[in-house]
Amino acid sequence: LCRSTWGNGTAFASVLRGLQMMMMRRICLSRLIVLLLAMVAMSEGLLAMSKKKTMRVRGGAALSDYSGAAAELFNNMRAPAALIGGSIVPMGFAAVPEIGAGDSQLTKRLKQVHMVVAILSLSAEIVAVIYSTIAINKLSETVSVPAASVTDLLKRDYELQWLGCNLNFLCGMLGFASPIGMRARVALGP
Secondary structure, rough: OOOHHHHOOHHHHHHHHHHHHHHHHOOOOOHHHHHHHHHHHHHHHHHHOOOOEEEEEOOOOOOEOOOOHEEEHHHHHHHHHHHHHHHHHHHHHOOOOOOOOOOHHHHHHHHHHHHHHHHHHHHHHHHHHHHHHHHHHHHHOOOOEEEEOOHHHHHHHHHHHHHHHHHHHHHHHHHHHHHHHHHHHHHHOO
């Protein structure tokens, strides 16, 4: 385990020595957690540096396992979708403009539509996170057939997840911008 993940094992041994010294000195728990997180990050970095499996077929085309790269692409969509979804909650629900008696018809409609657009945007971002999470799980749980590129792998095996993730992310992002424009229009008046 140590040699396959940590090269010659010296980094793993030094981390273990650090843990033992910290426990003997009774250093605070937060430093221990930081050290453990660093150890996990080191192991993931070293595992990511492992060579890709490549095979050649007739005609010289190289096929490789691009499942790691595809998982990274889905993760690149998942994190921003979650952040935008988290930003929609306070803006769309806690800061809902109240309808006043002296509001014009357009202002009343904008204030009513504000909540609906926020709900639709949040739903789209949640669906984007779900699509990407399912695709990442499938990529890590199954063995992918080698492909010529990441694009070929996505087109062949994950086209629905990729399109669903991107479409919902973009719709949610547009919906995120819409309530901002509506609030600006209401604040500036007719």
